[in-house]
Amino acid sequence: MKTNPEEHNQKGVIRIKSPARTCLFGDHQDYMYLPVIACAIDRHIDLTATPIAENHLHVVLPDINKEKYIALDENFGEGVIGDHLLAAYKVFKAQGGQLANGYKIIVKGNVAINAGISSSSAVVVGWVNFLLAASSTPMKKDREYIAQLAYEAEVTEQRSPGGRMDQYAIALGDIIYLETDDNASYETYKKEVPGLIVGESGIPKPTLSLLGELRTKAWEAIKAIQNTHPDFEIADARNEDLDTLLPLVPEPLKKVFEAAVCNHSITRTALTEIRKEHPDMALIGSLINEHHALLRDNLGITVPLIDKMIEAALDAGALGAKIVGSGLGGSIIALAPEGKELAVIDAIKRSGARDAYLVATDPGVRIV
Numbered sequence: 001m002k003t004n005p006e007e008h009n010q011k012g013v014i015r016i017k018s019p020a021r022t023c024l025f026g027d028h029q030d031y032m033y034l035p036v037i038a039c040a041i042d043r044h045i046d047l048t049a050t051p052i053a054e055n056h057l058h059v060v061l062p063d064i065n066k067e068k069y070i071a072l073d074e075n076f077g078e079g080v081i082g083d084h085l086l087a088a089y090k091v092f093k094a095q096g097g098q099l100a101n102g103y104k105i106i107v108k109g110n111v112a113i114n115a116g117i118s119s120s121s122a123v124v125v126g127w128v129n130f131l132l133a134a135s136s137t138p139m140k141k142d143r144e145y146i147a148q149l150a151y152e153a154e155v156t157e158q159r160s161p162g163g164r165m166d167q168y169a170i171a172l173g174d175i176i177y178l179e180t181d182d183n184a185s186y187e188t189y190k191k192e193v194p195g196l197i198v199g200e201s202g203i204p205k206p207t208l209s210l211l212g213e214l215r216t217k218a219w220e221a222i223k224a225i226q227n228t229h230p231d232f233e234i235a236d237a238r239n240e241d242l243d244t245l246l247p248l249v250p251e252p253l254k255k256v257f258e259a260a261v262c263n264h265s266i267t268r269t270a271l272t273e274i275r276k277e278h279p280d281m282a283l284i285g286s287l288i289n290e291h292h293a294l295l296r297d298n299l300g301i302t303v304p305l306i307d308k309m310i311e312a313a314l315d316a317g318a319l320g321a322k323i324v325g326s327g328l329g330g331s332i333i334a335l336a337p338e339g340k341e342l343a344v345i346d347a348i349k350r351s352g353a354r355d356a357y358l359v360a361t362d363p364g365v366r367i368v
Helices: 003-009 082-095 119-134 143-156 165-172 207-226 240-250 252-272 282-297 306-315 340-351
Strands: 016-024 035-051 056-061 066-071 102-109 174-180 186-189 197-200 319-324 330-336 355-358
Touching: 003 186, 016 119, 016 165, 016 174, 016 252, 016 282, 016 330, 035 119, 035 143, 035 165, 035 197, 035 252, 082 119, 082 143, 102 119, 119 143, 143 165, 165 174, 165 186, 165 319, 197 306, 197 340, 207 240, 207 252, 240 252, 252 282, 282 306, 282 319, 282 330, 306 319, 306 330, 330 340, 340 355
Parallel strands: 056 102
Antiparallel strands: 016 035, 035 102, 035 174, 056 066, 174 186, 197 330, 197 355, 319 330
């Protein structure tokens, strides 16, 4: 007999499902507080928490063969940098959260690790949802609040160079257009991206070091322009402004700045199309290709295998294909027309990818 979430809670067991995410438009944009378009996908981290008669949280992570203990009265004396679960628990307690008893928590799933589809953020968002659900003190439990706490845990508390995309896309679900500034305004669209394929390269990506390097270059370029135009905001720059702005940017930073402006324009154009009842997927695919060209040529974040995977997908009939996430490894997405999905998947695999598969949009983190 099936049980509902309320019955699970009455028994004390909490089960959370937290999706992965992929970025459609806006890679390397959110650390400049520029908007992104992303979607939650149906690969999941599953968290099961069972009450125990102990004053700690016993976390078991079978996918990476690790476990850890967090005391309920943890004082965070040694800091939380590098420990997502501990950072989230600190944020939870700072918001007034308390747990009346310990739990044994098993966290596992089918989200590829270090592949550019946000396995770590899926864990953090699911973990925050669990903490709020288990709290013995009254707390907000809406998805936007979950996203914000997960962002504070993963980025603010750990002084990470990342942005808000991962936490908000995973918590809110479906397709999301997110303004990544402090207001974090967003729109969600409950629709599919037909023919959306993820291809995993199998190459681990150096997320934090690469994000930190490109973020520094982007902000150095912006500050160079502000030396002449103090009121300049990157969000206001348009492609037609590049002839005037690029001469103000030091030569080593020009390509990074150009990518920021052009990718922002691509994201705006894609948003106009996605808002339509029936988006033109051929146009979406073309915009994906434009976005990838800037990530490859201006930011230099591809590697030979990624290039081969992209070429194979396009040769097999994909409407568009691009690298996802920080780069130098990880995954790609490809957009296949109806009837070409299996051919594109096969071509990506034959190019040397570790795996490739069709994905659907997911409704976001939830108690199940």
